Amino acid sequence: MNGYPVGPAGQQWNASGPLWNPAGRPPAAPPAPTPALDPVRTVLDRSLHSLAALGGDLAGHANRIGAILWSPPRVVILGRLKAGKSTLVNALIGAPVAETAALEATNVVAIYTDGAPSRAEVVGLDGARRPLRVDSGMPVDLGCPATEVAYIERWLPSQAIRGLTLIDTPGLATLTTENETATRRALIDGFEQTRTASVNADAAVFLFDSVPRADELEFLRQLDFTPLNTLGVLSRADGFGEGPLGQRDPIAYAAEHSAPMAAELSDTVGTVLPIAGLLAETALTGQLTETDARALASLAGWEPFALIERLDSDSPAPPLDAAVRDRLLDLVGEYGLVHARTVAQGGAHTLNRWLATVSGVERFRHELHTSLARFAAIQRAGRILTELDTLAFQHPARDHIRAIVGAARRDPAMNEVVLFGCLRAMLDVDHDSPVVDELTRVLRARSDTDVVGLPSTAGPDEVRVAAAERLAWVQRQSLSTMSAAADSALTALHGTYAAIGRRTQPTG
Ligand SMILES: Nc1nc2c(ncn2[C@@H]2O[C@H](COP(=O)(O)OP(=O)(O)O)[C@@H](O)[C@H]2O)c(=O)[nH]1
Numbered sequence: 001m002n003g004y005p006v007g008p009a010g011q012q013w014n015a016s017g018p019l020w021n022p023a024g025r026p027p028a029a030p031p032a033p034t035p036a037l038d039p040v041r042t043v044l045d046r047s048l049h050s051l052a053a054l055g056g057d058l059a060g061h062a063n064r065i066g067a068i069l070w071s072p073p074r075v076v077i078l079g080r081l082k083a084g085k086s087t088l089v090n091a092l093i094g095a096p097v098a099e100t101a102a103l104e105a106t107n108v109v110a111i112y113t114d115g116a117p118s119r120a121e122v123v124g125l126d127g128a129r130r131p132l133r134v135d136s137g138m139p140v141d142l143g144c145p146a147t148e149v150a151y152i153e154r155w156l157p158s159q160a161i162r163g164l165t166l167i168d169t170p171g172l173a174t175l176t177t178e179n180e181t182a183t184r185r186a187l188i189d190g191f192e193q194t195r196t197a198s199v200n201a202d203a204a205v206f207l208f209d210s211v212p213r214a215d216e217l218e219f220l221r222q223l224d225f226t227p228l229n230t231l232g233v234l235s236r237a238d239g240f241g242e243g244p245l246g247q248r249d250p251i252a253y254a255a256e257h258s259a260p261m262a263a264e265l266s267d268t269v270g271t272v273l274p275i276a277g278l279l280a281e282t283a284l285t286g287q288l289t290e291t292d293a294r295a296l297a298s299l300a301g302w303e304p305f306a307l308i309e310r311l312d313s314d315s316p317a318p319p320l321d322a323a324v325r326d327r328l329l330d331l332v333g334e335y336g337l338v339h340a341r342t343v344a345q346g347g348a349h350t351l352n353r354w355l356a357t358v359s360g361v362e363r364f365r366h367e368l369h370t371s372l373a374r375f376a377a378i379q380r381a382g383r384i385l386t387e388l389d390t391l392a393f394q395h396p397a398r399d400h401i402r403a404i405v406g407a408a409r410r411d412p413a414m415n416e417v418v419l420f421g422c423l424r425a426m427l428d429v430d431h432d433s434p435v436v437d438e439l440t441r442v443l444r445a446r447s448d449t450d451v452v453g454l455p456s457t458a459g460p461d462e463v464r465v466a467a468a469e470r471l472a473w474v475q476r477q478s479l480s481t482m483s484a485a486a487d488s489a490l491t492a493l494h495g496t497y498a499a500i501g502r503r504t505q506p507t508g
Pocket residue numbers: 079080081082083084085086087088099100101106170235236237238239275276277278279333334
């Protein structure tokens with residue numbers, strides 16, 4: 001008999017307590033303590049225990065849904081071919097694991113999960129799994145055409161993906177500017193695979209190196225993420241504008257450009273961050289050597305145009321030969337060749353630090369692991385509620401299941417999950433509604449003062465008054481709602497502001 005849940009350490013509980021090892025073997029070691037749960041997970045975990053306690057096949061369902069609860073949120077990396085997706089994945093993981101060159105491998109979805117031993121499997125469209133040989137960290141031969149592959153699953157022990165699973169995808173656009181038939185077919189296949197991979201993702205990173213095209217934005221809208229769990233990346237920032245030889249530093253220019261771009265794309269992405277993924281990859285995968293730094297430093301003193309001209313020639317003059325030049329270009333690009341020569345005089349370590357800093361990857365990583373991870377977890381919790389709703393719809397024990405999921409939704413700890421679900425529904429029916437802005441502000445907020453739009457210095461009385469004003473706004477909006485989604489959203493907002501009113505009520 002199954003018990004719930006299959007916890008993070010693989011343990012199962014039945015309705016009455018821990019039940020180790022589903023195969024019935026005695027445990028090899030004493031049970032690990034259950035990890036501390038955040039409030040949302042606690043509520044969902046409790047709901048799944050109640051579900052399992054209903055008996056019959058429901059323990060199995062609890063474990064199936066519990067597997068979603070217990071695995072890290074999944075972030076899908078989206079963008080057209082050559083946007084720099086795999087390069088960014090390598091930088092984040094800190095190893096050159098994602099294929100960035102061979103067309104075949106760029107054509108399949110790859111899922112990167114923390115785990116040991118380091119290994120890979122290829123999953124066919126029929127669901128069959130085969131081990132995949134990985135050489136120097138890179139999958140080499142798929143053993144079948146890419147069109148027969150659903151995705152590659154890659155496990156490697158990496159702190160960087162412990163809290164988030166990364167999904168690298170082939171491409172977004174339905175059409176390419178080149179008319180080459182094979183490329184087009186490959187892109188369209190990649191497009192389908194990208195769509196499939198996005199379905200079970202909890203958040204997205206969207207890369208573009210100039211203004212995104214209409215078909216890319218349309219594709220993103222169909223995926224059902226919200227701007228809160230979609231992070232925009234202005235990629236290849238080292239080549240932005242006029243590039244490394246232009247009047248302005250391209251990375252600084254890209255940074256300046258990011259805010260207006262975010263405003264323009266605000267119904268798709270929450271933030272836009274400029275990234276030079278190539279520089280980040282080089283810095284974070286430990287590829288730079290002292291020899292590289294010396295070769296780069298030897299170029300100091302050249303005027304930039306003369307330098308590039310010399311590098312473009314078939315036989316660059318000593319101390320550079322063509323192989324060294326190509327290696328440097330692969331590592332730091334033209335931007336690095338022009339801008340990192342002086343820094344390189346300080347040695348490989350100094351150069352490495354400089355690359356990491358200018359690449360923008362630190363800020364990106366911070367955003368990924370704070371805001372994006374938070375909303376990914378919230379979207380995932382919503383997915384679990386939806387799974388429970390579906391089960392209630394199909395199962396003879398529907399009244400009991402409905403009671404369980406209803407209680408979960410009413411739990412105050414689930415408020416953000418409910419509000420987020422309302423936001424998704426509103427974006428579907430009426431994304432220009434003021435209710436969308438209200439939900440977005442409330443969900444971004446990290447305190448009651450934030451929720452009512454006051455500065456953090458505001459006292460409880462001010463917060464209470466502001467909450468009453470928001471409540472009145474909700475009531476006015478309710479008079480003119482046009483959809484069930486707006487009704488639900490206003491009910492949830494009403495509950496949120498009323499609770500703040502109660503919390504800030506003077507005592508005694
Ligand atoms: N100069 C520069 N080149 C980049 C950058 N990111 C990626 N590239 C290069 O662009 C090519 C395509 O990158 P890749 O990550 O494979 O793109 P993907 O198709 O989106 O996965 C590779 O040759 C990368 O080295 C960047 O930030 N700057």
